[in-house]
Amino acid sequence: MSDAQHALERTPERFFAQQFGFSDRMAGQALGRLLGGPIDDGDLYFEYRTNEGLQLDDGVVKEATRNVTQGVGVRANSEAKTGYAYSDDITIDSLRIASESARAIAATGPGGESVAVAPRAHTHDLYPIDTPTTDVPLAVKIRLLEEIDARARAVDPRIRKVVASVTTEHKVVLVARADGEVVGDVRPLTRFNVSCIAVDGDRREQGYAGAGGRLAFDGHADLAHLADLAQRAAGQAIRNLTAESAPAGTMDVVLGPGWPGILLHEAIGHGLEGDFNRKGTSAFSGRIGERVASPLCTVVDDGTLVGQRGSLNVDDEGTPTQQTVLIENGILRAYLQDRLNARLMGLPATGNGRRESYQDQPLPRMTNTFMLAGESDPGDILRSVKRGLFAQEFGGGQVDITNGKFVFSASEAFLIEDGKVTRPVKGATLIGNGPDVLTRVSMVGNDLELDLGVGTCGKEGQSVPVCVGLPTIRVDGLTVGGTQ
Amino acid sequence: MSTPSATRRQLDIDRARELIELACRQGATAADLLSIDGDEFSVTYRSNEVEKLHGAHSRRLGLRVFVDGQVATGATSDTTPETLERLVSELVANARAMGSDECAGLPLATEIARDLPDLELADPHADSLDVAGRIDLARRAEEAALSADPRITNSDGSTFAFDASHRIYASSCGFAGEYPSTTFSLISQPLASADDQMQRDYYYTVARHLSDLEEPEAIGAEAARRAVRRLGATQPETGAVPVVFSPETASRLLGSLGSAVCGASLYNQASFLIDQIGEAIAASPVQIVDDPLENRGLGSRPFDGEGVATRRTAVVRDGHLQSYLLDCYSGRRLQLPTTGNCRRSTEGSPSAGPHQLRLLPGKLSPEEIIASVDDGLYLTSLIGHGANLVTGDFSQGAAGLWIRGGELAEPVEECTVAGTLQDIFRGIVSIGSDLESKRTVSAPTLKIAQLMVAGR
Numbered sequence: 018m019s020d021a022q023h024a025l026e027r028t029p030e031r032f033f034a035q036q037f038g039f040s041d042r043m044a045g046q047a048l049g050r051l052l053g054g055p056i057d058d059g060d061l062y063f064e065y066r067t068n069e070g071l072q073l074d075d076g077v078v079k080e081a082t083r084n085v086t087q088g089v090g091v092r093a094n095s096e097a098k099t100g101y102a103y104s105d106d107i108t109i110d111s112l113r114i115a116s117e118s119a120r121a122i123a124a125t126g127p128g129g130e131s132v133a134v135a136p137r138a139h140t141h142d143l144y145p146i147d148t149p150t151t152d153v154p155l156a157v158k159i160r161l162l163e164e165i166d167a168r169a170r171a172v173d174p175r176i177r178k179v180v181a182s183v184t185t186e187h188k189v190v191l192v193a194r195a196d197g198e199v200v201g202d203v204r205p206l207t208r209f210n211v212s213c214i215a216v217d218g219d220r221r222e223q224g225y226a227g228a229g230g231r232l233a234f235d236g237h238a239d240l241a242h243l244a245d246l247a248q249r250a251a252g253q254a255i256r257n258l259t260a261e262s263a264p265a266g267t268m269d270v271v272l273g274p275g276w277p278g279i280l281l282h283e284a285i286g287h288g289l290e291g292d293f294n295r296k297g298t299s300a301f302s303g304r305i306g307e308r309v310a311s312p313l314c315t316v317v318d319d320g321t322l323v324g325q326r327g328s329l330n331v332d333d334e335g336t337p338t339q340q341t342v343l344i345e346n347g348i349l350r351a352y353l354q355d356r357l358n359a360r361l362m363g364l365p366a367t368g369n370g371r372r373e374s375y376q377d378q379p380l381p382r383m384t385n386t387f388m389l390a391g392e393s394d395p396g397d398i399l400r401s402v403k404r405g406l407f408a409q410e411f412g413g414g415q416v417d418i419t420n421g422k423f424v425f426s427a428s429e430a431f432l433i434e435d436g437k438v439t440r441p442v443k444g445a446t447l448i449g450n451g452p453d454v455l456t457r458v459s460m461v462g463n464d465l466e467l468d469l470g471v472g473t474c475g476k477e478g479q480s481v482p483v484c485v486g487l488p489t490i491r492v493d494g495l496t497v498g499g500t501q
Numbered sequence: 502m503s504t505p506s507a508t509r510r511q512l513d514i515d516r517a518r519e520l521i522e523l524a525c526r527q528g529a530t531a532a533d534l535l536s537i538d539g540d541e542f543s544v545t546y547r548s549n550e551v552e553k554l555h556g557a558h559s560r561r562l563g564l565r566v567f568v569d570g571q572v573a574t575g576a577t578s579d580t581t582p583e584t585l586e587r588l589v590s591e592l593v594a595n596a597r598a599m600g601s602d603e604c605a606g607l608p609l610a611t612e613i614a615r616d617l618p619d620l621e622l623a624d625p626h627a628d629s630l631d632v633a634g635r636i637d638l639a640r641r642a643e644e645a646a647l648s649a650d651p652r653i654t655n656s657d658g659s660t661f662a663f664d665a666s667h668r669i670y671a672s673s674c675g676f677a678g679e680y681p682s683t684t685f686s687l688i689s690q691p692l693a694s695a696d697d698q699m700q701r702d703y704y705y706t707v708a709r710h711l712s713d714l715e716e717p718e719a720i721g722a723e724a725a726r727r728a729v730r731r732l733g734a735t736q737p738e739t740g741a742v743p744v745v746f747s748p749e750t751a752s753r754l755l756g757s758l759g760s761a762v763c764g765a766s767l768y769n770q771a772s773f774l775i776d777q778i779g780e781a782i783a784a785s786p787v788q789i790v791d792d793p794l795e796n797r798g799l800g801s802r803p804f805d806g807e808g809v810a811t812r813r814t815a816v817v818r819d820g821h822l823q824s825y826l827l828d829c830y831s832g833r834r835l836q837l838p839t840t841g842n843c844r845r846s847t848e849g850s851p852s853a854g855p856h857q858l859r860l861l862p863g864k865l866s867p868e869e870i871i872a873s874v875d876d877g878l879y880l881t882s883l884i885g886h887g888a889n890l891v892t893g894d895f896s897q898g899a900a901g902l903w904i905r906g907g908e909l910a911e912p913v914e915e916c917t918v919a920g921t922l923q924d925i926f927r928g929i930v931s932i933g934s935d936l937e938s939k940r941t942v943s944a945p946t947l948k949i950a951q952l953m954v955a956g957r
Contacts, residue, residue: 070849074769076600077600077601077602078598078599078600079572079599079600079602080572080573080574080599080850081573081574081595081596081598081599082573082574082575082576082848082849082850083573083574083575083588083591083592083595084575084576084577084848084849085575085576085577085578085579085584085588086576086577086578087578087579088559088578097550097552098550098551098552098553098554099552099553099554100553100554100555101553101554101555101556102555102556102557103557103559104557104558105558105559105560105561105578105579115557118556121554122551122553122554155595155598156598159598177770178769178770178771180769214769214770214771214891216770221770221773221775221891221892222891222892223771223889223891223892263896263919265739265917265919265953265954265955266739266955266956266957267739267955267956267957296547296655296657297655298655298657298692298699298701300699376557376559378553378555412886412887413885413886414885414886415884415885415886415898416884417701417884419692419699419700419701420698420699420700420701420731420734420914422884422898422900422914422915423898424884424885424887424897424898424917425885426885426886426887426896443892443894444887444889444894444896445887445896445917445919446885446887446896446897446898446917446919448885448898448915448916448917448955449915450915496736496915496916496917496955496956496957497917497955498887498896498897498898498916498917498918498919498955499896499919499953499955500896500919500920500953501953
């Protein structure tokens with residue numbers, strides 16, 4: 018099959034036409050019912066998603082899951098109001114009812130004329146694939162999981178339990194917008210997880226590692242890469258066996274590269290989302306142009322990176338993604354916007370309107386959020402700290418966007434004593450104040466890394482895949498929630 | 502606004518049985534099915550207008566097939582006969598590619614629920630409130646919040662939500678059951694500001710029956726009181742002090758313990774409570790039960806996710822661990838009988854979980870407990886994911902009020918509380934009388950003798 022035929026096969030318009038009888042006329046009529054009068058904006062969001070999961074539990078391949086989800090969400094906006102309705106049926110009838118329901122938020126009368134609908138091509142092609150990752154045979158996936166399991170166990174005899182899993186998603190979306198543009202996207206998503214339990218006497222510890230992205234399955238089938246994942250998870254469990262209690266109180270902290278970028282996601286990113294700032298409920302509200310970080314810090318959100326977990330060709334409102342500079346040399350530059358909040362704030366949409374599924378209204382969300390590399394050597398950063406904490410792996414985080422307080426929890430950390438990384442300490446939660454924490458970044462490394470593709474962000478009950486990244490940085494005075 | 506496709510059922514028990522028979526004809530040795538139909542509605546009233554109105558009807562069907570010890574699961578919202586037949590044959594083929602697990606399988610005939618109790622999970626008068634009435638509840642809560650105090654200057658809105666669902670479960674071991682349920686909730690989230698500081702808090706009510714909801718005015722006013730009392734918060738000094746957990750934060754602690762006593766954490770060797778049956782894991786006055794048979798309970802169920810009769814299980818009695826919470830699979834892995842704790846959604850595989858976990862109340866009022874602390878922390882908010890169930894290590898972001906001389910004093914924030922869950926539960930010195938039914942996992946006010954608070 019030629020490339021052109023492949024391209025045709027994966028056209029979302031064509032997929033929804035074949036599967037559900039979608040047509041421009043159907044979309045145009047539904048948009049007509051939805052819009053007109055006091056309705057400022059609205060859209061139809063069609064989704065067809067297949068999720069597959071497979072787990073290897075102590076060497077036994079357990080339970081394959083395969084879930085198929087389909088539906089259409091219909092939204093109407095009038096000023097700051099949102100009406101939303103969805104249906105699991107993608108039919109003319111269900112579209113009519115949902116359109117009328119969504120419209121009812123702001124208008125009592127019937128909608129306007131049918132809207133002229135035309136397809137729009139993509140500006141990006143960030144995750145081209147030939148075979149949906151959900152169609153890769155189970156046997157191929159099982160072999161990879163068995164490889165991970167064997168490699169993890171080979172790390173140390175104290176590894177007693179290994180659970181390896183892979184989840185794949187193939188999602189086809191189509192957005193019909195108020196302006197009549199119809200834009201679709203086909204989104205692959207894969208994730209491998211390894212979790213290990215190590216036991217030594219009475220001591221029991223766990224280690225975790227994961228990796229993935231919006232890549233063709235072969236992108237992960239590299240055995241060296243999977244071996245590294247197994248090594249990371251098993252190594253972390255083994256190192257934690259000898260970890261001592263973490264210190265409590267305020268101290269200098271060095272964050273390693275990659276996933277510790279969750280600091281930016283919690284401390285900065287959420288507080289810069291357009292909805293909170295339009296409503297004035299964020300600790301960053303009204304602070305564009307102010308200094309919120311040291312001059313060493315430049316932070317961007319970039320949905321256009323090839324194959325990354327947070328990347329999108331278009332967001333869930335059909336807006337092409339872009340790189341948005343949030344903080345430039347320490348100065349706050351921009352918010353992350355969806356269409357609703359951009360319109361109300363008189364700013365351009367930034368391609369950050371995302372939703373978990375057709376059941377949810379879009380919200381301004383992050384994509385891939387990271388700090389640009391600086392000039393310091395990572396070794397020099399560690400050597401600069403007299404006594405402090407070096408944290409290189411983290412679990413989750415959370416933020417209160419109104420008072421700005423955020424936490425993120427280290428899952429692997431070490432003491433720094435006289436510039437040397439010494440003893441491993443137990444995981445601890447770090448807490449700080451978003452608008453202030455980056456002002457205390459005193460060194461930025463030259464070793465920017467993105468996380469391996471494991472981030473999931475929750476907001477108003479909606480989960481979306483995201484990516485974070487960070488070079489090694491030194492933060493002067495962060496509160497460490499240990500016990501000693 | 503009308504709800505789309507209201508109350509159109511996708512299938513009935515007879516059709517569920519047919520699908521299971523179809524799976525068995527295609528080679529499954531056993532199969533089960535869960536179907537959930539639901540209507541959802543929510544309205545957010547913010548400042549002086551409706552901000553969001555959501556409505557939908559959803560339906561979902563989950564199917565699990567066994568080929569001896571091999572298992573596959575699948576789910577779909579497309580319930581046309583062709584799709585379901587294709588799903589069944591795919592799952593049978595997928596199951597055959599799995600390794601064999603001798604613990605996999607449905608319950609024994611003797612474990613299946615016989616007489617299903619009526620737990621009043623659905624409000625017969627759910628429709629008595631029309632859309633205008635629902636909006637009005639949100640509006641009243643919002644207005645009460647905004648007018649409660651001049652320092653309430655903004656809001657994330659007040660939301661009323663209603664959902665009604667109908668659940669059908671059937672399996673090839675002969676069980677078929679169904680029940681409807683309803684849930685109503687009202688939450689208010691105002692913002693307070695003073696001296697360049699903004700604080701947000703919330704308060705809510707949730708119930709199976711509309712008539713059991715608290716008054717909207719009370720919700721708004723309490724939410725406002727909570728937001729205002731956070732104003733002026735500063736970072737406390739680092740030190741080990743007594744900590745009083747509010748019902749909200751005490752329930753988070755109980756949730757961690759609840760996860761650690763569930764089947765998968767145990768057979769995965771991922772729990773600090775492995776091999777602890779009979780041991781003293783908490784202070785002697787601590788009683789913890791899982792009770793899915795409470796009338797109108799948010800976590801109540803007449804049968805569990807695999808058709809086993811639900812029951813009241815004593816998890817901790819007089820501080821000693823009495824029972825784990827198990828489904829059939831984890832029970833077989835641990836060579837113990839199921840406790841009827843199979844939790845299941847239409848997606849993926851079922852697993853054991855608490856239905857309605859309660860740390861039973863004591864005799865002291867929260868005020869009496871606070872009065873017993875000379876210098877310590879009253880913890881009202883925990884953020885983050887800092888509970889490690891494998892080791893019991895606990896370190897979470899915290900906010901609350903400092904207690905001085907037995908009275909609530911200044912607000913504090915940007916601190917952490919840390920210890921181990923083992924020490925925290927053994928360190929419980931007072932248990933409040935204020936157990937609330939609005940959470941599926943609920944504990945009253947608890948005083949812990951000493952915990953490390955990290956701040957300045």
